[in-house]
Amino acid sequence: MAVQAKHNGGAAHWLPLLGWLRAYRPEYLAGDLIAGAVVAVMLVPQAMAYAMLANLPPHVGLYASIIPPVAYALFASSRALAVGPVAIVSLMVASVAGAVAAPGSAEHLGAAVVLALLSGIVLLVMGMARLGFVTQFLSHPVLSGFITAAAVLIGFSQLRHVLGVEGGGDNLPAMVVALWQSLGQVNGVTLAIGLTSIGLLLWMQGPLKGLLVRSGLSAPVAGIAVKTAPLVVVVLGSLAVALPGLDEHFGVSVVGRVPEGLPDFALPAVDLPLWRELVWGAVLIALVGFLESASVAKSLAARDRERIDPDRELKGLGLANIGASLSGGYPVTGGISRSVVNYSAGARTPMAGVLSALLIVLVLLFLTPWLAWLPHASLAAIILVAVVGLVDLHTPRRIWQYSRSEAVTLLTTAAVVLVVGVEAGIVVGVLLSLGLYLWRTSRPHMAVVGRVPGTEHYRNVERHKVETDPRVLLVRVDESLYFPNTRYLEDRLQELVWGRDGVEHVVLICSAVNFIDASALESLEELAGQFADSGVTLHLAEVKGPVMDGLEQAGFTRHLRGGRVFLSTHEAMKALGPRRRWVVPT
Amino acid sequence: MAVQAKHNGGAAHWLPLLGWLRAYRPEYLAGDLIAGAVVAVMLVPQAMAYAMLANLPPHVGLYASIIPPVAYALFASSRALAVGPVAIVSLMVASVAGAVAAPGSAEHLGAAVVLALLSGIVLLVMGMARLGFVTQFLSHPVLSGFITAAAVLIGFSQLRHVLGVEGGGDNLPAMVVALWQSLGQVNGVTLAIGLTSIGLLLWMQGPLKGLLVRSGLSAPVAGIAVKTAPLVVVVLGSLAVALPGLDEHFGVSVVGRVPEGLPDFALPAVDLPLWRELVWGAVLIALVGFLESASVAKSLAARDRERIDPDRELKGLGLANIGASLSGGYPVTGGISRSVVNYSAGARTPMAGVLSALLIVLVLLFLTPWLAWLPHASLAAIILVAVVGLVDLHTPRRIWQYSRSEAVTLLTTAAVVLVVGVEAGIVVGVLLSLGLYLWRTSRPHMAVVGRVPGTEHYRNVERHKVETDPRVLLVRVDESLYFPNTRYLEDRLQELVWGRDGVEHVVLICSAVNFIDASALESLEELAGQFADSGVTLHLAEVKGPVMDGLEQAGFTRHLRGGRVFLSTHEAMKALGPRRRWVVPT
Structure with a gap:
């Protein structure tokens, strides 16, 4: 249904929502409902964890999970894409907003909300100008080096939460030094919660799945069941803190009071000097976000011999980010893991995303008091286990065998990300790979x-x-x-x-x-x-x-x-x- | 002899001077002497005119004509290259130095001398790093658009001298407006000198040559004889002013007192903030200068089935510019017209350049009092007639037929040069032509x-x-x-x-x-x-x-x-x- 909707002509061409809504059939609802619920179960803990990764209050992650999937549905080019906070974009927000305001401050949150607006506008304009092709200039080695290095950065940034120490730093050497210096202040109870959470996540996603299959569950159902692991970790972590009052007596760091109810709608204050400072970061966030989203949407569409329309995808993500900004959220995109689960759990249309947004609304309306006890260590454990999958050491080895010069591009990109920062890494990588190509063609065989x-x-x-x-x-x-x-x-x-x-x-x-x-x-x-x-x-x-x-x-x-x-x-x-x-x- | 010297091995490999000096034969001297003298005759008026174009005192052009050909001879990759002030590099100096100091001020002269040093260092380093290939990235359309637009800019910048008005502006619209506003103050005597000079130059380079040939002179000799035209214009212009005292009574603008004797040798004062401001301009001056020099050297070498060594060429030009700077001169390069004359007049080795430098020394020692009466209008006429040859309307038309997109690159480069400036034009042109290529290969047939x-x-x-x-x-x-x-x-x-x-x-x-x-x-x-x-x-x-x-x-x-x-x-x-x-x- 992806590309065909474009050719329905007329209104559906301009507002693809009309295309898939008109073609909606009652029998789609079951699949959409199950997929929406499964994604919501993953999304609640992940959204809070990724907001923490972006140095934002955890509820901002939930705010960013309501309007975006609904706004995306208006232009949806992919039926199974699950739009919301993701790890790498969150890291980029931490870096870009961190350059203009202290992490955790109100200005930092303000900058994150502005980043969502600006990257939304960038995506929308790119979609209208049919500029979807520009992401082609991020080559495979650059992306591979970027993602692995970003995952390593993310992992190191979360270690302090598991250890219960101060930590800090926005590049790898600084993080390592800060962790090293604070090793004496490790909080044993926090560490225990963190390690237990990690163990539980790994066990549920590994051995438990086999166990469930052997006890008679079908493989897909078992696969979906173990996706509740982050929720289990969050619930158990909160209970552990709530029952013996670990936060007060042992200094276990917890989320604390979360504002009840839904976010207010508001346009970020227009502050042109600030916007100018943030705009290049917003462009890079838009590009990286689009790339993650488009690559997962493309690979899911290919399973049905369909193709996505990159320009519609840009417009959908643009609206999603503008929506995130207006409802107090931060930049979002289509995440890889949740989209795959959404597809596997049977999502038939973007209605699945709308349904998972409704479930997030219910959480914000009724469950926020329970979130106060949630330990940061549990959220950090969720991030750590999630980003381990992003570290890819096979690709560098393979590229090294195939082309030394491209491997050097990969390693340089990774090194710049780790030592200087994510934005510098992308820029250096793109320039290097273009320069390498020009060099190669300038001395033909x-x-x-x-x-x-x-x-x-x-x-x-x-x-x-x-x-x-x-x-x-x-x-x-x-x-x-x-x-x-x-x-x-x-x-x-x-x-x-x-x-x-x-x-x-x-x-x-x-x-x-x-x-x-x-x-x-x-x-x-x-x-x-x-x-x-x-x-x-x-x-x-x-x-x-x-x-x-x-x-x-x-x-x-x-x-x-x-x-x-x-x-x-x-x-x-x-x-x-x-x-x-x-x-x-x- | 060009490339072979490189393979003489040993000392001659490191200091090519030894190569050509060792192989020097007495019978070469006649050719070198005639060529050196002819080039000096062209060089005296041109050097002063181009210095004026760079908004520098005319004698600075003469200073830049002594050490550079001698320094170039040390690494000479081309035997016939005549190194000294040229029009386009002078325009670039006016623009880059004009951005940091008022035209005609001592700071402006200081900046020009620093530019010679910096671009000399850039060229030398590029030569040692074997970076001669980077000029390949200036495509033919970019160069064509750049040169024609620069020639138009140069022409307009000199009109005020012919009209005897204030004028000004560093881009075409500003120049046109300034000229328009000062049309009321046109100095009739100045205009008469200017137009007469232009007429004389055109007549000598055109009809006179035919006349000489018909009266029995051989075509090459007649060709060289009419190259004295600028000198004739300068001498006649000075006499016209000196005899009736036009400068005092009719306000004809003249060169005025020129310092007697040779320049002092001095290293420019180290002023890092200024150097940092000038360094990008110096890089562009180095690139454009190298490109002009390398293209004429290459085409002259090809006439003898020889090839030049771009890296040696870079080192030679680097030393020439450093030498220019140390002797109070400004950036130089191998000029097209004088090099062609040098070759045609029989230059056999870089000794021709050394001999023309000696003649300039004689001018500075004995003839400076005469230069005081030289009218600016005559110098402007020399520039105007010289740059008309750079305006090329055939290439744009041809490229338009062959490739619309490359023609657009050419026109954009030219427009940016005219409206924004020469440096911006080159940068935009290079980025456009690379972008166009990437775009083309990103959508293969x-x-x-x-x-x-x-x-x-x-x-x-x-x-x-x-x-x-x-x-x-x-x-x-x-x-x-x-x-x-x-x-x-x-x-x-x-x-x-x-x-x-x-x-x-x-x-x-x-x-x-x-x-x-x-x-x-x-x-x-x-x-x-x-x-x-x-x-x-x-x-x-x-x-x-x-x-x-x-x-x-x-x-x-x-x-x-x-x-x-x-x-x-x-x-x-x-x-x-x-x-x-x-x-x-x-």
Whole structure:
């Protein structure tokens, strides 16, 4: 249903909500209801934990879980995407807002709310301008290095909650130093709660699932059942604190009083200097959030042979973030784990998201008094177990084997994220990967080729035993010709031609040339002239159709000064060298 | 002799001066002496005019003409390059120094001297780091737009001297407004001198040359003789002012007292905040200067089937600029017109440059009193006639025909140079041309192909009448696969495969794929899995040797889930579809 809705035309094209609502059928409700409930059960503890990760009060995470899924449903490009707070965006909010206000302060919260508004606007504008493609410029190595390093940063930022110490720092070295210095103040009871929570989470998500299956539950149901693990940890943690009053007697850090009821709707105060300071952070949050969301939406859609519309996805996420901001929340996106659960639990339409939002409303209306006893250590345990899955050491190893230079890009991105920060890491990674590509294409592979005896095939003289004619130099260039490589091409050709005696013809084989830009055209014309002045004729061979169209339009052949454009290398050899001696190199 | 010197080994490799000095022969001296004298005759008026263009006292141009050619000779990569003040670099100095000090002030001169030092250091470091290739990133359209727009800016900046008004402004609109407002104050005598100078220059460089040839002079000699035109204009202009005392009675603006004798040697005062302000300007001046110099050196070398060494060229220009700075001069480079004259007049070695420097020394020692009467209008006329040759309207028209998007890059560069400034223009141009290239490669051309009946050739189904098999989809992609185009490739392939019924095999034809980066590898693996899940097998064909090596090393074929890599498209069809019906579309 994803992409088709776009073609329903009319109103549904502009407001996809109408598309899927009109097509809604009663039998969808069961799947949507179950999925919505399962996601809500995961979302309550996760939303609070991620808000804590963003250095915000935990209830802000719940605020960010109500309007966003409903707003997303208006433009929903993916039916199963679960929109709400996620770990990496929360880390970025902590970093960007932390640069303008002290963590935990009212200004920090204000900055987070502004970030949601700004990144929402960025996403919406990108969607309207059809700029979904820009995330393509985050390469796989950059993303891999970024995510793993961000997960490590997230993990270290939460260790202090498990240890019950002060900690601090916004990069890895600072965090390690702060933790090291406060090791003497570890709170034993907090640590016990934290370790127990971690153990319980790991046990439920691991061995328990097997146990349930062996005791007769179907695998999918068992899979969904163990997703209640964070809720169990939160409930048990709160009970443990509430019963013996651990918070008062042993200094176990807890969430404390959570405002009852629903958030107020309000536009963030317009503070242009602050907005200007936050806008680049908001752009990066928008890009990273969109990327996470789009990649999970895409992979879920592919399971049904469907595709998502990235521009609609941008608009949906844009509205979701604006909605988050207006209701006192912070930046959100489609999270990987909850979306997968939503899909597996049977979500048929974005109604599932709307239903899980309703359940969050019930929590805020009736359960907030219970949240006061929730220990920070339990929330930190949930984050720690969640981000372990983001640490990926397989990809770096694989990329290292495949391409050293891309592996260096990955490692550099990761190092900059860990030592300088998440935003700097992304920027450095993108510039490095683009620079690497430009560098690579600026020194294209070129080979002198000769004929495989008795055939019409031509191969590299350095790798194969082939026939050559000393008067005809056949050179193949394995790259499009464009401005960063024109000088290299000129230099290499001059070197090849002027470096050997008796060359009368050079044939440039263009089978791998997908286009020739104006700089390269100029360069080829100049080269043809220089060669002609020294008695050598330049020819081309195997020029592709569209490239040839352009060359003809520009009147290029006039500049060849007697040179020709041959359909194939063999035709060039037949025309230029048939009566000549072929030499087989030994 | 250019490149060979490098291979003389030992000392000559490190100090190319030794190479060409050791090989110097008495018979070279005549050519070098004539060329040196001709260049000096051009250089005296041009150096003063270009210094005026840079808003510097004219004698600074002469100071910048002594040490630089001598310093350049130490590393000389080109034998005929004439190093000294040039128009475009002078304009850039006016702009960069004008941003930190009032034109004509002592601070402005100080900034210009610092710019020479900084750009000299930049060039030297680039040479040592072998970074000569970075100028490749200035594409032909960017350069063309930049040079023409800079020439227009230079022309407008000199009109006020010809009109004898105040004028001003550092961009085209400001200049036009300032000229318009001061049209009432035009100095008639100044205008007469200016127009006469322009007329004389045009007549000498045009009709006079023909006249000389017809009266029996050989064409090359006549060509060199008319190069004295600027000197004639300067001498006549000075005489006209000196005889009737036009400067006192009619307010004709003249150069005024020029310090007698040679410049003092001094290191510019170290003023780090100022240096930091100037450093980016110095980098751009270094790049543009190197580019002008390298392109003329390259084209002169090519006439003798030689090549220049860009890294040695960088070092030579670096020393030249450092030398200019130490002797109170401003940034210099190898100029196009004087270098061509130098070459044509018979320069055999960099000794020609050394000899012209000696002649400038004589001018400074004995002729400075005469320079005081030199009218600014004559210098402006020299600049105006010189830059007219830089305005190139043919290239934009040609590029417009060849590639609209590159033409837009050219026009945008020119517009930014005219309206914002020269430095902004270069930066915008480079970013635009790189962005355009990335955009182009991020949406590669893809074609579904079929067999030309009865052959082993496969062509685009939309352009040719070919046979296809509905169960085997053959798709050719005309670009290397790398991160900016992986999503596009995925989307298009999914659209092609899932958009038609009955497809069992997809063959991706990689004849134009010069490399596959790690992102694209990951994407192909994922795609193969998605297709396999929906009953479609992905195959590759015509994968190039080096690309295949990488794929094999990464164990890619395991991910094809039954798919294969075929040597040719025809082999793929023989293996996948031989027993199947071929369909010829009508």
